[in-house]
Amino acid sequence: xxxxxxxxxxxxxxxxxxxxGVLRLELELEGEVVTNVKPHLGYLHRCFEKHCEAMTYPQVxxxxxxxxxxxxxxxxxxxxxxxxxxxxxxxxERVEYxxxxxxxxxxxxxxxxxxxxxxxxxxxFTPFLYCFIDREKILNLFEITCGARLLYNYMWxxxxxxxxxxDFVRLTKEFIPYFRPHIKELNDLLTYxxxxxxxxxxxxxxxxxxAINYGASGPVLRGSGMKWDLRKNDPYSIYDRxxxxxxxxxxxxxxxxxxxxxxxxxxxxxxxEQAIDQIPDGDVQSAIPKRIKPPKGTVYSRVExxxxxxxxxxxxxxxxxxxxxxxxxxxxVNLSVIGEMCKGHLxxxxxAILGSIDIVLGEVDR
Amino acid sequence: xxxxxxEITGNQILAAFISAIVPVAFxxxxxxxxxxxxxxxxxxxxxxxxxxxxxxxxxxxxIADFFKLIQxxxxxxxxxxxxxxxxxxxxxxVGSYAVYAALPFSSKYIGSNTDLGLFYIIAVSxxxxxxxxxxxxxxxxxxxxxxxxxxxxxxxSYEIPTALVILAMVMFTxxxxxxxxxxxxxxxxxxxxxxxxxDWGLSKFLVIPFMLVAFLLFYISSLAEVNRTPFDMPEAxxxxxxxxxxxxxxxxxxxxxxxxxxxxxxVSAVVSVLFFGGYQSPFGYIGNLxxxxxxxxxxxxxxFASKGIFFVFVQMWLRWTLPRVRVDQLMTIxxxxxxxxxxxxxxxxxxxxxx
Amino acid sequence: MKNPQEIFEILSxxxxxxxxxxxxxxxxxxxxxxxxxxxxxxxxxxxxxxxMLFDSxxxxxxxxxxxxxxxxxxxxxxxxxxxxxxxYYHLHATKLNHKxxxxxxxxxxxxxxxxxxNIWKTANWHEREAFDMLGIKFLNHxxxxxxxxxxxxxxxxxxxxxxKNPEFYQGMKVTx
Numbered sequence: 001x002x003x004x005x006x007x008x009x010x011x012x013x014x015x016x017x018x019x020x021g022v023l024r025l026e027l028e029l030e031g032e033v034v035t036n037v038k039p040h041l042g043y044l045h046r047c048f049e050k051h052c053e054a055m056t057y058p059q060v061x062x063x064x065x066x067x068x069x070x071x072x073x074x075x076x077x078x079x080x081x082x083x084x085x086x087x088x089x090x091x092x093e094r095v096e097y098x099x100x101x102x103x104x105x106x107x108x109x110x111x112x113x114x115x116x117x118x119x120x121x122x123x124x125f126t127p128f129l130y131c132f133i134d135r136e137k138i139l140n141l142f143e144i145t146c147g148a149r150l151l152y153n154y155m156w157x158x159x160x161x162x163x164x165x166x167d168f169v170r171l172t173k174e175f176i177p178y179f180r181p182h183i184k185e186l187n188d189l190l191t192y193x194x195x196x197x198x199x200x201x202x203x204x205x206x207x208x209x210x211a212i213n214y215g216a217s218g219p220v221l222r223g224s225g226m227k228w229d230l231r232k233n234d235p236y237s238i239y240d241r242x243x244x245x246x247x248x249x250x251x252x253x254x255x256x257x258x259x260x261x262x263x264x265x266x267x268x269x270x271x272x273e274q275a276i277d278q279i280p281d282g283d284v285q286s287a288i289p290k291r292i293k294p295p296k297g298t299v300y301s302r303v304e305x306x307x308x309x310x311x312x313x314x315x316x317x318x319x320x321x322x323x324x325x326x327x328x329x330x331x332x333v334n335l336s337v338i339g340e341m342c343k344g345h346l347x348x349x350x351x352a353i354l355g356s357i358d359i360v361l362g363e364v365d366r
Numbered sequence: 367x368x369x370x371x372x373e374i375t376g377n378q379i380l381a382a383f384i385s386a387i388v389p390v391a392f393x394x395x396x397x398x399x400x401x402x403x404x405x406x407x408x409x410x411x412x413x414x415x416x417x418x419x420x421x422x423x424x425x426x427x428x429i430a431d432f433f434k435l436i437q438x439x440x441x442x443x444x445x446x447x448x449x450x451x452x453x454x455x456x457x458x459x460v461g462s463y464a465v466y467a468a469l470p471f472s473s474k475y476i477g478s479n480t481d482l483g484l485f486y487i488i489a490v491s492x493x494x495x496x497x498x499x500x501x502x503x504x505x506x507x508x509x510x511x512x513x514x515x516x517x518x519x520x521x522x523s524y525e526i527p528t529a530l531v532i533l534a535m536v537m538f539t540x541x542x543x544x545x546x547x548x549x550x551x552x553x554x555x556x557x558x559x560x561x562x563x564x565d566w567g568l569s570k571f572l573v574i575p576f577m578l579v580a581f582l583l584f585y586i587s588s589l590a591e592v593n594r595t596p597f598d599m600p601e602a603x604x605x606x607x608x609x610x611x612x613x614x615x616x617x618x619x620x621x622x623x624x625x626x627x628x629x630x631x632x633v634s635a636v637v638s639v640l641f642f643g644g645y646q647s648p649f650g651y652i653g654n655l656x657x658x659x660x661x662x663x664x665x666x667x668x669x670f671a672s673k674g675i676f677f678v679f680v681q682m683w684l685r686w687t688l689p690r691v692r693v694d695q696l697m698t699i700x701x702x703x704x705x706x707x708x709x710x711x712x713x714x715x716x717x718x719x720x721x
Numbered sequence: 722m723k724n725p726q727e728i729f730e731i732l733s734x735x736x737x738x739x740x741x742x743x744x745x746x747x748x749x750x751x752x753x754x755x756x757x758x759x760x761x762x763x764x765x766x767x768x769x770x771x772x773m774l775f776d777s778x779x780x781x782x783x784x785x786x787x788x789x790x791x792x793x794x795x796x797x798x799x800x801x802x803x804x805x806x807x808x809y810y811h812l813h814a815t816k817l818n819h820k821x822x823x824x825x826x827x828x829x830x831x832x833x834x835x836x837x838x839n840i841w842k843t844a845n846w847h848e849r850e851a852f853d854m855l856g857i858k859f860l861n862h863x864x865x866x867x868x869x870x871x872x873x874x875x876x877x878x879x880x881x882x883x884x885k886n887p888e889f890y891q892g893m894k895v896t897x
Contacts, residue, residue: 010508032512032693042869049854050880085749123596123690129412195596195689212777212815215843228815297748300780300811300822311780313809326782336846347512348599348692365869 007035010347014043020117020354021361025338027350034350037342039335044365052325057083057157057292060325065151067327068363070113073106073142074305076155081236082301082312083157086294094282095159096238101172101275102145102154104268108179109138110306111261114358118258119190121355122199127190134182137175144168158288172276176269183266191262200254204341204353207252214340215333218308219264220357223249223257230304242271254356261358264306293320307331307358327366331359370474385477389466396671397627398428400678407679408686438616446613447504454501455614455621461493462629469635470545472645472666483544484532487636488525491591494629495521501622505613513612516599516693523700524590524597530708531584534715535640538573539563544636548644555648560641569721576715581641583708585677588633590696592626594681596688597696634677635670645670722819725751728773736763750822752809757825760810761835761861767812767821768840775812775821778841782809783851787882789829801883806832806857827857836862854880 012025022043028036048067052060064079065072077099084091116131139149144165146154154161190196206216211224221228229246231239247263249256294316302311308330317323334357341353371381402417402425409416417424442451465487467477480486495518502514536542539550539559550564551557560577562570590597614622638644645666653661691699723731729743732753739759745751755763767775789804805826813820827834836859838844848859849868856878859865867874876887886895 008508042867042871045869047879088748119689123598124688125408126412126686129414133413189687190689193689195691198695199689199692210842213842215778215841226815233818295748298752298809298822299749302779309779311811313780313782313811315784324782324784326780326784328780328782332846333843336843346692346694 012350020359021364023335023359023361023364025350025354027347029347032346034342034345034347037339037350039338041335041365044361046366048327048366049325052322054321056320057294057322060322061156062151062153064327065153066362067329067366068305068307068310068331068360069150070360071106071110071306072150072152073102073154074303074310076152077103077237078301078303078305078310078312079314080155080157081303082299082314083292083294085301086297086299086314086316087157087289087292089158089287089289091158091287092282092284093238093280095284095287097275097279098160098164098284099155100237100239100242101272101279102142104271104275105138105141105172107268107306108265109135111265112138114261114306115186115190115258118355118358119196121351122196124190124193124196127186130182130186130189134179137178141168141171141175144171156288157292159286160284163284169276169279172272176273180266180269183262187262191259197255199348200258200352200356202251203254203345203349204356205251205253206337206341210340211252211337214337216308216337217330217333218305219257219260220308220334220337222247223260223356224252225250230302230309234302236301236303239271242274244268244270254352257356257358291320293318302328305330307360307363308334329363329366331357331361331363332366335359335364385475386467388471388475389463389469389477392471392671393463393466393624393628393631396631396675397624398432400627400630400675401428401431401623403675403679404682407682411683411686432620435616435620440616440618441613443506443613445506447506450500450504451613452618454497454504455618455625456497457500458494458497459621459625459628461491461497462625462632464490464493465629465632465636468544469632470548470639470644471670472663473545473549474663475667476545479543479545481541481543483547484536484542484636487544487632488529488532491629491632492521492525494625501614507613510612513599517593519693520590520593520597520599520696523697524587524704527583527587527700527704527708528591530705530712531580531587532640534580534708534712535559537712537716538719544639544644548639548646551643551646553646553650555643558641558643558646567721569718572721573715573718576711576718577641579707579711580715581637583704583711584640585637587700587704588637589681589684590700592629592633592681594630594685596684596691598685598690599693599696630678630681631674634681635674637677638670638673642673643669644673722817723772724819725753725821728819728821729753731772732763732766735766739763750820752822752824754824754826757808757827757834758860759835760823760825761837761840763823764810764837764840772817774814774817776841777813777815778810778837778843778847779813779820780809780811781837781844781847781851783807783855783857783880784809785855785881786826791883798885799883801829801881804829806855808834808851808857810837832857833860834858835860838862854878856881 008029010027010029012027014022014024024040026038026040027034048063051063061076061079064075067075112131112135116128119127142152143149145168146152146162206224208224208226211221225248227246227248232246244267247260249260296316296318298315300311300313302309310330311328313326314322315324338353338357342350368381368385371384372378375381406416417427420426420430442448468480468483468486470476498517499514502510539547541547551559552564557564560581562574562577647665647669651662651665653659653665733741736759740756741753743751743753767773784807786805786807787801789801792800792802794800806829807824807826810823812823825834834857836844836848838848846868848862849865851857852859852865853867853870866872870879877884888895
């Protein structure tokens with residue numbers, strides 16, 4: 001006589017300590033093995049795209065900050081690159097260099113949050129705090145530049161909101177040798193820890209073809225083995241002047257995605273080192289137009305957010321406010337792969353897989 | 367101590383009652399100290415300070431938390447099974463408190479000087495499983511159920527390596543009585559069982575590496591018995607919200623915590639009795655040195671408590687360093703690694719003890 | 722590596738009855754517009770043909786063109802009649818490194834577009850979002866339901882230009 005078993009539906013509900021925000025995952029379980037995952041979104045939907053249609057072009061920038069709130073500089077970057085393409089203006093060299101430096105510092109800060117909270121999901125409580133100590137130094141640098149620690153509104157169409165502080169170059173040059181040994185410390189503590197490796201290797205394997213078909217980008221795609229980085233493959237701003245590598249993984253499992261992020265932090269340090277010595281003089285606000293009224297047209301501009309490919313599709317109808325702004329958020333697209341990755345794993349692995357995709361709900365829901 | 371008390375008071379029941387209360391008088395201050403220690407240890411490991419305001423460096427923090435928990439509303443959801451829901455925390459506490467009856471705090475005080483000490487400890491610490499299962503099931507919450515089932519599987523599986531190591535110790539020492547075990551490891555630290563025991567000879571030196579292995583196996587299994595990281599799947603905050611004590615609030619929640627820390631000390635105390643000399647001091651007693659031999663039992667309590675607290679500190683150290691092990695990996699560690707090693711260890715120690 | 726003009730010529734030679742046109746007059750990128758009911762076969766061709774190899778759909782966005790006539794209905798609200806709703810597809814070939822933008826337009830009253838979900842799985846959620854925000858129905862989509870708004874939102878499609886917020890939703894006041 002066979003024992004009758006039923007599938008259990010478990011709700012990792014909107015309020016959960018490790019879904020990185022308000023995300024509802026409906027898991028169908030047989031015992032502890034997951035057979036299906038259905039994500040339910042929309043808990044943080046704030047109608048960003050509808051707001052854009054009522055604002056003028058400069059007024060949209062603080063709203064873009066709030067989508068991926070852990071990497072605000074890059075949200076600004078993508079938007080202003082798009083609008084500048086529409087307008088056809090060229091920003092001064094100084095502005096380009098500062099934008100690259102700010103973007104790379106923001107990448108390190110965002111990856112530190114991702115790595116720290118990933119350790120927390122796996123159960124290692126201490127690396128989280130070590131990562132945040134280093135992140136505080138970066139936030140200090142941002143604070144002396146534009147006054148804000150998290151949502152900056154720093155990059156404006158045609159330039160920047162403030163010039164950098166006189167001490168900024170010196171403090172950044174002190175930060176770089178301070179931070180390098182800390183990456184090694186993080187590796188000793190978490191990356192090569194046997195228990196961590198057991199929890200993440202061969203979990204959530206994503207083959208390359210599936211990844212491209214689902215539109216994955218960023219560390220998720222690079223972890224599967226594809227050498228694809230928009231800073232090199234589709235360059236924007238002045239990234240083609242710097243010398244850096246693109247780390248990739250081999251297996252496409254959680255450990256690879258995690259390790260790609262660790263290596264990317266090192267590469268960002270290289271870019272900052274090269275850029276900080278080359279900042280030319282100039283006026284950061286000279287190219288900001290008085291009134292932004294782009295001609296009619298459309299543009300799709302994409303940048304390499306710490307989480308993946310962030311795209312802005314802007315349609316202009318010739319007036320001072322955009323006709324349509326569509327944001328292609330990397331976390332939104334990366335999250336759709338979770339159904340494929342979780343089949344056949346245990347409940348504890350769902351948490352590990354979700355942490356390795358590194359989503360921010362502000363971006364997923366906009 | 368029971369005989370001395372019944373002489374003084376002339377009433378056996380009163381004497382029994384007083385000697386049974388002594389462990390509570392030990393557990394409650396210990397838990398207050400241990401919670402403070404955990405918060406300070408975790409804070410300093412994470413490069414921050416921990417509680418600093420309530421008393422000197424925050425040592426009154428636990429008492430403040432206790433007062434807060436007492437006056438909290440006792441929320442009982444309507445869908446729960448009320449009898450078992452209310453009974454479960456107390457059952458878990460009883461399971462961990464009953465172990466204290468067999469622990470030798472000093473040469474003059476042991477709750478119950480039975481010849482079955484170790485056997486009784488293993489048996490009664492299994493009562494905790496029943497309490498946890500009751501808590502998980504009666505909460506009517508899928509997360510609690512998961513936590514409780516995981517915990518039951520974990521505790522029951524890890525009893526086996528524990529029992530195998532204890533069997534090896536019994537073969538080597540010849541007794542299950544904890545008071546006698548402590549008594550045999552007298553005079554100095556090289557007589558402790560981790561260094562081979564008080565009988566000098568070839569077997570003492572041959573057995574030292576295997577005693578070390580036995581100690582490690584026992585310590586790891588005891589970590590799993592008390593649900594501490596890296597084996598804290600049942601209360602894994604990041605997956606199950608809070609595991610089997612999700613639905614508890616106020617005093618009952620405090621009961622779970624009391625029993626967890628009580629259990630931690632009990633298990634550390636058993637480790638120190640088996641391998642590290644129990645209440646014996648490593649190098650002789652000050653009381654004997656200055657001729658005041660009444661001081662010796664108090665010194666022994668001091669040594670017993672500090673050895674126990676040291677092992678509790680190591681447990682906390684491990685908790686804040688290592689990540690969590692997944693459920694099936696936890697079972698793999700137990701059945702595929704710890705049990706075979708414990709068996710081989712048992713056979714070798716048995717052979718050596720024939721020498 | 723092809724530019725949009727060459728791709729347009731290959732496509733119009735391959736699919737002569739799909740009403741393909743190219744519009745390169747406006748900045749920044751030229752746009753190829755296609756019949757909405759043929760987008761599936763065209764996408765299959767673009768994804769599989771050896772000279773095209775568009776294996777990555779970068780973005781799929783729905784747009785309310787607002788090119789109908791504006792009238793006022795009985796409550797004094799703007800209503801747009803006629804006109805089209807469009808869907809823009811941004812495609813990219815990772816191996817051959819070229820990009821193209823496609824556009825389909827469907828009538829506002831009954832917007833139906835073929836789904837490309839069976840070719841690029843990215844489109845699954847993007848099309849659900851276009852349906853949710855603009856009401857564009859994608860034929861043959863495996864699971865077309867709302868994604869960002871609550872599942873039982875009855876008051877219409879938020880990104881349309883003539884959308885008005887409802888007064889109450891499940892007893893809660895919406896506007897403030």
